[in-house]
Amino acid sequence: MMIAAREGLAGLTIGRLARDLAMSKSGLFAHFRSKRALEIATINEARQVFVRQVLSPAAANKGIFQLWLLCDSWLAHVERKVFAGGYFFTGAFFECAERSGPVEDEMNRMALEWWATLRTAVEEAQERKEISSSVDSRRISFDLNGILMSAYWTYLVEKEVGVFREARMAILAKLEGLATPRIPASAFKSENTWKEYLKAEPGNKKMPRSIFGGLAATKPVPSPIPPSIPSSSAPPLKKSQSIFRSLARLTKPRQ
Numbered sequence: 498m499m500i501a502a503r504e505g506l507a508g509l510t511i512g513r514l515a516r517d518l519a520m521s522k523s524g525l526f527a528h529f530r531s532k533r534a535l536e537i538a539t540i541n542e543a544r545q546v547f548v549r550q551v552l553s554p555a556a557a558n559k560g561i562f563q564l565w566l567l568c569d570s571w572l573a574h575v576e577r578k579v580f581a582g583g584y585f586f587t588g589a590f591f592e593c594a595e596r597s598g599p600v601e602d603e604m605n606r607m608a609l610e611w612w613a614t615l616r617t618a619v620e621e622a623q624e625r626k627e628i629s630s631s632v633d634s635r636r637i638s639f640d641l642n643g644i645l646m647s648a649y650w651t652y653l654v655e656k657e658v659g660v661f662r663e664a665r666m667a668i669l670a671k672l673e674g675l676a677t678p679r680i681p682a683s684a685f686k687s688e689n690t691w692k693e694y695l696k697a698e699p700g701n702k703k704m705p706r707s708i709f710g711g712l713a714a715t716k717p718v719p720s721p722i723p724p725s726i727p728s729s730s731a732p733p734l735k736k737s738q739s740i741f742r743s744l745a746r747l748t749k750p751r752q
Contacts, residue, residue, distance in 0.1 A: 533600060540603045543580070547607070550574040552614060560625040561672065561680070562701050564618040564641075565691075568668050571645050572661050575652065615642060628675040637675065644668055662688075 551574050555566035574580075616638040623630040628637070648664035651657075665688055673685040684694035695701055 536600045537603050540600070540607065544607050544610075546579060547574070547611075550579050552611075555618070558701055560618070560622040561627040561676070562695050562698070564615075564622050565668070565672065565695065567615055567618055568641055568645060569665065572648060572664055575649055576658065576661050612638060612642065626677055626679050628672065629677060632675060637671075640671060641668060644671070 551567065551570040554570045555563045558566060616634050619628070619634040619637045619641075622628045623634060644664055644667045648660050652660045669685060669688060669691055673682075676685070681694070684691055
């Protein structure tokens, strides 16, 4: 899985894996039988990791709390470099989205599972009268996923961890713009006040320690992808903050 995360499925072969594991190629071939089977097994393992790191921490909660945890967990798994490279959920999706076949279908199924989970959380928050039901749930989940992907892409280019805080603030601004009067406006004052509000709400389960407490204690793992050397003629990269300020401006303030 780590090979695929760094180099894509194209870099994953039975011969390469046998060499890295110091095993015989024939032994691995007897287990997987084909490169396709190896690729599908790798995707399934990546899915299990994603479920444990992102979907499961949010599953015990409902509504806007679950929606926040899904987005926060997604950012946290990128921050901690759960996958060794940027292939899964970025390169893999674009590589497979317009193709058909067993491998491509597995990758697309993983993406659909994430989108469906995000949209379901939006709909539950609407049913609980926590966010406005006048906005289509598909559009809300689309906007939130867009913020997450923008953060990931920006981080891959800029290598600045501050982008994750900016992304969380953009998500919080989006939720504030959608929230009903049931949630006090003071809860959205900062990320800390938002977390305190969620902790104090009756019925909310305990916040996952790995999300809210473990990130500061986690040492960053050096990226296996070396930063690109910018051309002297290329324009300088814009700071990521401008990206998320623009996203925040798209969110209408609460009336």
